[in-house]
Amino acid sequence: MELSRHWRLQDQRYRLVGEVCDTCGVKIFPPRDICPECSKPAQELYTFSGRGEVYSFSTVYNAPAGYEEYAPYTVALVKLEEGPVLTAQLTDLGDQEPEIGMPVEMVTRKLRTEGDQGMIVYGYKFRPALAAAV
Amino acid sequence: MSDAHPATRPISGGRSVKSGRSTLFESESLLLRPHFPVGIVGYGAYVPRYRLPAREVARIWTGGKGGVPLGEKSVPGLDEDVATMSIEAARNALLRARIAPDLIRAVWVGSESHPYAVKPTSTIVAEAIGAVPNIQAADWEFACKAGTEAMQAAIGFVGAGMARYVLSIGMDTAQGRPGDALEYTAAAGGAAFLIGPADESLATITASYSFVTDTPDFWRREGEMYPSHGDRFTGEPAYFRHITSAAKTLMEALETVPADYAWAVFHQPNVKFPQRVARMLGFRSEQTEPGLLVGEIGNVYAGSSIIGLTSVLDMAQPGDRVLLVSYGSGAGSDAFDLLVTDKIEERRDLALLTRDYISRRTEIDYATYARFRRKLRM
Ligand SMILES: [Zn+2]
Numbered sequence A: 001m002e003l004s005r006h007w008r009l010q011d012q013r014y015r016l017v018g019e020v021c022d023t024c025g026v027k028i029f030p031p032r033d034i035c036p037e038c039s040k041p042a043q044e045l046y047t048f049s050g051r052g053e054v055y056s057f058s059t060v061y062n063a064p065a066g067y068e069e070y071a072p073y074t075v076a077l078v079k080l081e082e083g084p085v086l087t088a089q090l091t092d093l094g095d096q097e098p099e100i101g102m103p104v105e106m107v108t109r110k111l112r113t114e115g116d117q118g119m120i121v122y123g124y125k126f127r128p129a130l131a132a133a134v
Numbered sequence B: 001m002s003d004a005h006p007a008t009r010p011i012s013g014g015r016s017v018k019s020g021r022s023t024l025f026e027s028e029s030l031l032l033r034p035h036f037p038v039g040i041v042g043y044g045a046y047v048p049r050y051r052l053p054a055r056e057v058a059r060i061w062t063g064g065k066g067g068v069p070l071g072e073k074s075v076p077g078l079d080e081d082v083a084t085m086s087i088e089a090a091r092n093a094l095l096r097a098r099i100a101p102d103l104i105r106a107v108w109v110g111s112e113s114h115p116y117a118v119k120p121t122s123t124i125v126a127e128a129i130g131a132v133p134n135i136q137a138a139d140w141e142f143a144c145k146a147g148t149e150a151m152q153a154a155i156g157f158v159g160a161g162m163a164r165y166v167l168s169i170g171m172d173t174a175q176g177r178p179g180d181a182l183e184y185t186a187a188a189g190g191a192a193f194l195i196g197p198a199d200e201s202l203a204t205i206t207a208s209y210s211f212v213t214d215t216p217d218f219w220r221r222e223g224e225m226y227p228s229h230g231d232r233f234t235g236e237p238a239y240f241r242h243i244t245s246a247a248k249t250l251m252e253a254l255e256t257v258p259a260d261y262a263w264a265v266f267h268q269p270n271v272k273f274p275q276r277v278a279r280m281l282g283f284r285s286e287q288t289e290p291g292l293l294v295g296e297i298g299n300v301y302a303g304s305s306i307i308g309l310t311s312v313l314d315m316a317q318p319g320d321r322v323l324l325v326s327y328g329s330g331a332g333s334d335a336f337d338l339l340v341t342d343k344i345e346e347r348r349d350l351a352l353l354t355r356d357y358i359s360r361r362t363e364i365d366y367a368t369y370a371r372f373r374r375k376l377r378m
Helices: A002-008 A010-015 B054-061 B082-097 B121-128 B146-159 B236-254 B272-281 B285-291 B301-313 B344-350 B354-359 B366-372
Strands: A017-020 A044-047 A051-060 A073-080 A085-090 A103-113 A120-128 B038-046 B050-053 B072-075 B104-110 B136-140 B165-173 B188-197 B203-215 B263-266 B321-325 B330-340
Touching: A010 A017, A010 A103, A010 A120, A010 B121, A051 A085, A103 B082, A120 B082, B038 B082, B038 B146, B038 B301, B038 B354, B050 B054, B050 B366, B054 B366, B072 B188, B082 B104, B082 B121, B082 B165, B082 B188, B082 B344, B104 B121, B104 B146, B121 B136, B121 B165, B136 B146, B146 B165, B146 B188, B146 B203, B146 B301, B146 B330, B165 B301, B188 B301, B203 B236, B236 B272, B236 B321, B236 B330, B263 B272, B263 B285, B263 B301, B272 B285, B285 B301, B301 B321, B301 B354
Parallel strands: A085 A120, B104 B136, B104 B165, B263 B321
Antiparallel strands: A017 A044, A051 A073, A051 A103, A073 A085, A103 A120, B038 B188, B038 B203, B050 B072, B165 B188, B203 B330, B321 B330
C-alpha cells in the first residue's frame, strides 16, 4: 500500500541513506543489498554527504499528476561526490540557469502533495551549492 | 545550584520551604533557572531564497503611495514549508554542535504555520536528521514566541538532567491577508538551537523569565487562512508592555543593566518597534543592530527574535553578554540572559552563517509571490 511504501523509503528519501560494500568499499545509492561492482552482499548503511554535481538535466513543462503545481521544473542526473548517480529535481534555482558540472547540494523538500486532504511527501532535491553561490 | 548528577541527589517531596536554606527548588524566584547549568551547543538559521520588496506590495494596493514598514520580506519556494525549513536549520545546528543525532532526546518545533493541522512537524524533522526513534517530539504554539517557548522547555529538560541534548526550533511561513498591513511583513524563516550542558556550550543560558497575560491583539481561528488583529494592533498594551516587563524583571532579578549587555535582540514585527522598545529599556542602537534583520527578511514570526540571535552569535566574541526577548501575541514575552563562551570561535564557521542566507537573494514580483504563496485559485 502507498502509505507504507513512503514510510519504508524515508531514510533514503529524507537524508540519502544508502549502503557501502563490505568487500570492495563501493558506496551504493539507492540501497539494493547487493554490490553492483563485486556482487557481494552490501548491508552496511552509509549516509551520503549530499554534495555532488549536475551530470545532465532537462526541463519538465508537462508535469505528471501530482507535480503540476511545480511546473516548469528541472530534473537532473546528479553525480554524488561518493560516486553514485541519481535522478532528482533541482530547486532554488531562482534566476540561475542550470548547467552541466554545476556544484549542487542535497536539501529535503516537498516532493508532492496528494491533493488537499492527502499526505505531504517529502524527499531529496538538489540546489546550487550555497557556499559557491555567496 | 549543584553540579551533582541527578542520581546522587536526594528525592524531595516537591515543595520548597521558604525559611530553609537548602531548598531544591527556587520556587520563590521569578526566574526560570534550571537545576544544572545549560547552554546552546549548536545553532542554525534558515531563510528561503526569494524576496518580495515592500514597494512591490505598495504598488499593488496603494498605487505605490505611503510609507512601508521595511525593505523586503523573505518568501518560501513552492516546495518549502515549516518542516523542510526546520530540517535545514536543524542540520546547521548539528553541524556546529558536532554531536551524533541519536543523542538527542527531544525535538520541539514552535510555529504558527505547521504543515498539518493534525500530525506533528517535529516527527518529520526528527526523522530527517536521524534522531528517531528514541526521542520525545512535540509541536509548540504561541504566536511569535513559540520558538522561545520550545527553548525554555529544552532548558528545563536538559537542566533537570532528563536529557543531555534537546533540539528546539522556531520557524514560520507567515501569511498576511492580501492588502492587509501584515502582507508587507509576514515572512518565512527561523532558527534551531541544540540545548545541552553548559560546559559544552558556545553560549551559556543564565536564566529566563516569562511575562504572560490574556491580551487579544492578534489571532487566527481554526480553518482560517489569514489572521485577524485588534484595532490597537500590537501597540502599547501588547508588544511594548510585555517586552519591557519581561526584560526589566529579568534584569532586576539578575542585577544587570543594559550596559552589561554587548548585544540585545527583540522580537521584530517591523523595523520601528524593536528600535523603540530598545530605547525605552535604555539600549543603544549599536547593541541591537547586528540582531535586527527584519528590514531585510521581514517578520518571520516564531523565528523572528531567535534568528536575530543567530546573527549575533555569528559575530559575537567570547565573554559577550546577550539579552534576547521574544513576543507572542495573545500575549507574552520570554526574556533570556546568555553568555558567549570561547567555543563560539571554533564552531561558528562549521555551518552557513545567517548572512549567507540573507545574501542569497532573488527578487520576485507580486504575481510570482501570489503563485508561490498559493493565493491563486484554479
Ligand atoms: Zn563491492
